[in-house]
Amino acid sequence: MSIKINFLIKAIVVLILTSSPLLQSCSTSSSSEIVEVKYQCPMQCEEDKTYIEEGICPVCKMNLEKL
Secondary structure, eight states, X not given: OHHHHHHHHHHHHHHHHHTOHHHHHHHHTTTTOOOOOOEEOTTOTTXXXXXXXXXXXXXXXXXXXXX
C-alpha cells in the first residue's frame, strides 16, 4: 500500500514540475524566436519591394536574393 502512495506522490510531483509555466517559458524562450527572412530582386526592378519567400522576380525573371 505504501509503495502505491509513494509512487503516486512522485508522479504528482513530476507532473507539477513539468507543467510549471515558469519552467515552460525558460525552456521554450530560445526556440520561439522567429527570424524573418526577406528576399529582393538584385536589379531592384520593383524598387524596395521585398518578398517573404524565395522565388523569381516577376519583372526581370532573376532569382530573388536574401537580404
